[in-house]
Amino acid sequence: MYKLSPVRSKSGDVVILVDEVTLVPLLYPMLYSLTKGVFQTFNTQLSNAHAIKEFYDFWQSKFGCSFCYSFYKAKTNPQVAIEELESFYDYLCNSSNIFNSEIAQRNFETVNKISNCVVSYLSYLNDEFVNSRYEHSTGVEMISLHNYISNRLRSFRKTFSSTLKRSKIIFGSSIQPSFDSMTSEMVYDLFSLLKPSTIKEENAINPFTNKKVQFRNFIIFRLLLNYGLRISELLLLEISSVKNTTRGRHALVITNASDNTDSRKRLSIKNIHSHRVLELTDTDYNLILTYIESVRPKSSNNTFLFISSKKPFRALDYQSIRFACSLLNKNFLKVYPNHFDRNNIDSIRHLHLHTFRHTWATLTLSALYKAKRAELIRSCKMSGVAFSEKGLMDEAKDELRKLGGWTVDSQIPNLYAARFIQEKANQSNIARINSGILD
Structure with a gap:
């Protein structure tokens, strides 16, 4: 599909990505190489170009077109790629056979390096194309989009880094063991923090002061934990996503939103396997029903399940959920520091x-x-x-x-x-x- 080609320029040798058949350079990787590559050694350029080639091969195999075409069709919005980074990481893991190899640790490091190179490439696209020359948006909207994409990319870097550290644990490195999952005891203590205050009983350790926000966030984190929802899946939930079954049970439908007026950044279900129906427990169904009938603002015009408690009652976005999690992490560390104690081999570094x-x-x-x-x-x-x-x-x-x-x-x-x-x-x-x- 694609191959790397060294090219001599006035500034020095650069490595560019070209179409294997036509030998035509791919536009955006070429701009990246000419802008950033001239300041790098040839070996570094080669490594970065190889990583970008891996990403383009992945994109071609999944969508049947080059990433350049998709990026152009998305009006040069890098968000189109960010939603696929987790799938790309999965693609790298599978193609590297890292779980069945004697050199698993080296492969994990390679996957991590490739992933970070691609994030750097997307950061360049964000800096270069999310600006007044290409975006037909107000200054505030443009800055907001740029910051949102930057934060998402930083988040992926941290995820790749923590995954590499976990791989060193699994495959015998001397690094101290650490997990991103909680034990049952941690879960119990965490939800003692999240327990909503009532008229009869105030929860003084709940990090959220507003009682309606407490109830909404309690359900949000409960759904994330009980059903393993991705954040995009949670944000795409609508009131109509909660269904009854003919057997008298209840279900949560995970799929793309039917609301075409969604003003948030591009959100979509990850892949065809992510469209699914999850059976809800009676407790979770009743909690959601109580939230819809008694807590969720009635005057909201949108159909999304989780919305802001303040006017104009917009649907919650990724930043809102991340901010809520950061407050929860801070309080969790304060009230239950033993769960973060590095002297305990089963501790967690932080809650994300x-x-x-x-x-x-x-x-x-x-x-x-x-x-x-x-x-x-x-x-x-x-x-x-x-x-x-x-x-x-x-x-x-x-x-x-x-x-x-x-x-x-x-x-x-x-x-x-x-x-x-x-x-x-x-x-x-x-x-x-x-x-x-x-x-």
Whole structure:
């Protein structure tokens, strides 16, 4: 599809990305190389160009067109790429075979390096094209868009960095273990902070002062934890997303919004596997119903489920959720510092939005594994067949992928549920030791 080609210019040698058939340079990578590459060594240019080529190969295979074309059609808004960065990371993980290799650590570092190079490229596009020359917006809107994209890219850099650190834990590095998921005790303590105040009982440790905001945020973080929603999926929820079933149960439909007047930055469901229907517990359904009927402002004109408590009652955006999480993290650290204590091997570094999806993956994989194990034990007893755990973990991961909206071959659950996978490995090792082979 694409290949790298060194070109000699007045400023020195640069590496550009060209179409493999026509040998025509790709516009935006060429501008990036001519602008940034001339100040870099040739090897650095080659490394950066290779990373961009990986991204363009991914884009071509997924959308059937070059990223340059998509970027141009999106009116040079880098947001079109940001929504695909997680998929790109997944693509790199799968193509690198990092979970089944003796050189897994080196591959993780390579994936992390490629991802950061692509983020740098998108940062360049943001700086170069989100400005008054290309954007037909007011100054305030343009600055807001630029800052929003910059913050999202910084967030991805942190995610890539934390993933690399976790990989060093999983594959035997000397770095102190750390997880992005919470233990059951942490979850219990966290929701003691989030518990909304009532007329009869005030929750003095809740980081949010307004009672309606407390109730709304309690439901938001509960949905993130209980169902592993991505932030974009949460923000796209509409009132109509909450459904009843013919069996008398309740469901949450995860799909793109039907509201075409959404003024927020581009939001969409990640991939075809992310469109799904999740069964709600009665408790969560009743909480959402109470929020819609008694807490959510009635005078709002939009159909989105979670909206601001202040006029003009706009739909919440990514920045709003991130700010709420930062307040929660600050209070969590203050009230329960032991959960962040680096002397505790199972502590967390900080609470961020991804922590909820990581925690959901860990707790859900644990529950799926235990349920499948119990079912298999019953079947083996009834049929008189010897019990074996072989294949159980893979089956549990397959179900986790369906619930989490991951592709069928995605390896990301291995990282998100790293805490349970390591705990299970330790339990198996202790059981082996206790079997008395050496006694």
